[in-house]
Amino acid sequence: MNKPRVLFVDDEPRILDGLRRSLRGRRQDWDMSFAAGGAEALDELAESTFDVIVSDMRMPGMDGAELLTLVSERHPEVARVVLSGHTEREAAIKVAVAGHRFLTKPSEPDAVIAIIEQLMVLTSQTHPVAVRRIAGAVRSLPSLPAHIDQLSAAFRGPDIELRTAVDAASHDVGLTAKLLQLSNSAFFGARTRIASVDSVVNALGVPTIQALVGLGQVLSSSLAWDAPAERHLSIAWRHAAACASIVGSMASPGNRPYAQAASLLQDIGRFVCVTGSKSCDGTVPEPVDAGCAGIPCRDVGVELLHLWGLPAPIISAVAARDTPQQASPSGLGVSGAVRAAHLLLQQTSSRDPSAGTHEDELEALLTHPQLASGSVDWHAAAAAASERAMQRAPE
Amino acid sequence: MFIGAPITDHAGEPLGVLWAADGQPGLLPPANAGELLTAMANQVALCGEVEQARLQYDRALSLVGEAAFRCDGNGVIAWVSPSWATLTGHTVDTTVRQPLSHFLDSDLGNLISDPLGDTDDAPMRRVECSLLTASGDGIPVELAVTRFPSPDTGACGLLGVVTDLRARRQRALEDRHDQKLESLGRLSAGIAHEINTPIQFVGDNTRFLAEAYQEMLALLLVYRGCMDASSGGLSWEERRERATAGEQKADIDYLTTEVPVAVAQSLEGIERVASLVRAMKSFSYKDSSDRSYADLNEALTTTLTVARNEVKYVADVVLDLGDLPEVLCHVGDLNQVFLNLLVNAADALEDKEERGQIRITTRAEDSMAVISIVDNGCGMPPELQRVIFEPFFTTKEVGKGTGQGLPLVRAVVIDKHGGTIEVNSEVGLGTEFVLRLPVDGRRSNGA
Structure with a gap:
């Protein structure tokens, strides 16, 4: 088997020399190439295949954001890492859209190695490379037309109400995923892993998010969608949003933010398959679950979350949404809670038509001490959540 | 004999009489003595009125500015408010009857006692100088002086x-401080x-050196093993094989060239950080209110070091520094002036x-x-060149410029150092x- 290949790009030759030396220990495991600029890097990429590119941000001629954007278009299978010594928010946000992972200079070799090795892992068992290509091409996800106005109102005004901002952001799949991607990087000042949009907004600060939204690339218009695609995604969103609103009280306090994020992002793969990737023709896959050219949407979604470096419990729960769960006595876990919320919503008008109802499994899950101990009527809670979601994105 | 003439003010009110007596008896007064005396009386009256007017004038002057003074033709103070x-x-x-120059820092004192040059064109001149107080301190003042016909x-x-x-x-200090903060x-x-950047590669190199040391140490132990007397039974061949294997394991050729x-x-990286820190220290050197002699070539180099990151992505900087006293x-x-001009040049090239x-x-x-800073950037049309020194004028986007950079350049170069600024710019060619x-x-x- 060929060794995985990594390409490092920096306009400062000393940085490349330093990386070459400090990563020498990996020379048995990786092939490493070094390019002194964007143009040179593109030449290298055109000549041979790479798995990961690690690029500086500010370079004369073609800068990192430009390079990584081109890479996302021409070589979507290459995972994109930013290694930058720049600290300005403005530049950071530009690159936030183009990159998958973000490292700051100075970074320890161990941190660089850890990220590169994570990105060498392809999550899909069945179509690893094809899934990587579809997910890798994604830079940001469009919002539902129904949400664009809400987000604009929440983020573009002169006086931003923190509460409104958090509420709007936490109901949008693309923005939530993007915020979690950024917030889990030291680049944007995060010290601990963050799983809730609430704390992301606090950690990044409203102006950063405003700039992100204002950049337009995150909040891209979805005018290009055809009506069936929009209807399909509205249904997926309602289900996800309703799940997210009840799963918080189902998961243990420690798991709550993960469960909420995983619920909202459970069908992120569909957003990618329907809208995002060039590899797909933009029509609604038939059957809806089939994804692009026989590649399951769920695989694409999981690969995207993996590339974007979201916390592992979120990725696992998204991956396992359609896997039957048992009420493990040790605890429901994030996956269990998300699955339980999903099955509860399957009995409401916000159901996911592509998934089954699995009533026996649901009954078993509801007997779990974590869910049975309180006096909550989960079915009623799910119906109410469904009702709220229907109001937010009417049919 | 006496003759007399009445003294009246301009309204005809009597003020007194001017008398003349002959001091040498028998000498006849000249025929026109009466006329002469009347003329003299009129002159006296006029003097009185002029004195009145002068008093009023001085009183009016007292109301203007922080203080007012009047000097005679020799630069001696005749009156102060x-x-x-x-x-x-x-x-x-x-104060009165002292030369004005006693109260001013010397060179400006001379300037004032000099004729004011072509006073028809410049009936008034404003000079900034230092006014010495009784306690010996200097107060920065502006003197507005005009010729007083005598x-x-x-x-x-x-x-x-x-x-x-x-x-x-x-206030100016605070404005300048604001501008400094902005560029900072x-x-x-x-x-x-x-x-x-250097910290990244110095760190990487140091980690590499630590690994290299371990590998070298392992090799050293192999050598030591080969040399050990207790392994006397080893053949020379075997020792050499062991040593060669050890060298290969350590990749000794690579280490020899790479270490x-x-x-x-790494030393270069450390020097980069050190020289940047030195430049920052020297750049932000807090000026005392006194001037001192400085090497402007060095000041330019320092500024360039501090602003390197602003420039290096858009332009190569060519330094052509001549001998400067x-x-x-x-x-x-x-x-600060050099920095502002450098940043503007970089922005013009963006x-x-x-x-x-x-x-x-x-x-x-x-x-x-003479210091010239030239860029081959976008240049400025003439109408823009006319307004660039106006406070708060900027072509930069919000958040990038506040329009205080060039006004500061002007204030420092012209007002503070008595220098000049020349702007040559052509659209598309540079500035x-x-x-x-x-x-x-x-x-x-004449400056």
């Missing part, structure tokens, strides 16, 4: 109004990058397709130090700023 005492601490008695002597007296500049200076904010991100380079590059100046302020060039030239020209600073810190005549 009462507030002079409040401002300077000198009493009116100790027909009796033919020489020109001076009328002057003194304005205390301390409050204005304070912009610089700090670039400086962080200039530090982060010295890693050390050299040390210049009496406020070097901290001049650093949208250029290919990499731009900024050329910095210095040379001595008579008693002036040149030429600063001329008097080496001795004095404004040349």
Whole structure:
């Protein structure tokens, strides 16, 4: 088997020399190439295949954001890492859209190695490379037309109400995923892993998010969608949003933010398959679950979350949404809670038509001490959540 | 014998009588003695009125500025307003009949006792100078002086109004401070990058060196094993094989070439950070209110080091630094001037397709130090060139410029150092700023 290949790009030759030396220990495991600029890097990429590119941000001629954007278009299978010594928010946000992972200079070799090795892992068992290509091409996800106005109102005004901002952001799949991607990087000042949009907004600060939204690339218009695609995604969103609103009280306090994020992002793969990737023709896959050219949407979604470096419990729960769960006595876990919320919503008008109802499994899950101990009527809670979601994105 | 003539004011009111008596009896008064006496009486009356007017005039003057004074044709103070005492601490008695130059820093004192030049064109001149107080301190003041015609002597007296500049200076200082903070904010991100980059590769190299040391040490132990007397049974062949295997394991050839380079590059990285820190220290050197002699070539180099990150992505900087005498100046302020011009040059090159060039030239020209900063950027149309020095005028986007950079350049170069600024710019070709600073810190005549 060929060794995985990594390409490092920096306009400062000393940085490349330093990386070459400090990563020498990996020379048995990786092939490493070094390019002194964007143009040179593109030449290298055109000549041979790479798995990961690690690029500086500010370079004369073609800068990192430009390079990584081109890479996302021409070589979507290459995972994109930013290694930058720049600290300005403005530049950071530009690159936030183009990159998958973000490292700051100075970074320890161990941190660089850890990220590169994570990105060498392809999550899909069945179509690893094809899934990587579809997910890798994604830079940001469009919002539902129904949400664009809400987000604009929440983020573009002169006086931003923190509460409104958090509420709007936490109901949008693309923005939530993007915020979690950024917030889990030291680049944007995060010290601990963050799983809730609430704390992301606090950690990044409203102006950063405003700039992100204002950049337009995150909040891209979805005018290009055809009506069936929009209807399909509205249904997926309602289900996800309703799940997210009840799963918080189902998961243990420690798991709550993960469960909420995983619920909202459970069908992120569909957003990618329907809208995002060039590899797909933009029509609604038939059957809806089939994804692009026989590649399951769920695989694409999981690969995207993996590339974007979201916390592992979120990725696992998204991956396992359609896997039957048992009420493990040790605890429901994030996956269990998300699955339980999903099955509860399957009995409401916000159901996911592509998934089954699995009533026996649901009954078993509801007997779990974590869910049975309180006096909550989960079915009623799910119906109410469904009702709220229907109001937010009417049919 | 006596003759007399009445003295009346202009309204005809009698003020008194002017009498004349013959001092030498028997000598007949001249025939026109009466006429002469009347003329003299009129003159006396006029003098009285002039004196009245002068009193009123002085009183009016007292109301203007912080203090006012009047000098005779020799530069000797004839009158000061009462507030002079409040401002300077000198009493009116100790001031009047003293030369004005006693109270001013010397060179400006001369300037004032000089004729004011072509006073028809410039009936008034404003001079900034230092006014010495009774306690020996200097107060920064502006003197507005005008020629005071004194027909009796033919020489020109001076009328002057003194304005205390301390409050204005304070405001200007605060404005300058604001501008400094603005450019500091912009610089700090670039400086962080200039530090982060060497720290990254010095860290990487040091880790490599630590590993290399371990590998070398392991090899050393192999050698030691080969040399050990207790392994005397080993054949020479076997020892050599072991040593060769050890060398291969350590990749000794690679280490031999790479370790010295890693050390050299690390030292270079450390020097980069150190020189940046030195430049920052020297750049932000807090000017005392006194000027001192400084090497402007060095100041330019320092500024360039601090602003390297602002420039290096858009332009190559060509330094053509000639022999310059040390210049009496406020070097901290001049650093700020150089920085502002450099940042502007870089900004003018930002949208250029290919990499731009900024050329910095210095040379001595008579008693002036000439500094030219040229870029081959977008240039400015004439209508823009006319307004660039106006406060708060900016073409930069919000958050990038506040329109205080060039006004500061003007304030420092022209107002503070008596220098000149020349702007040559053509759209599409670039812009040149030429600063001329008097080496001795004095404004040349006619400047």
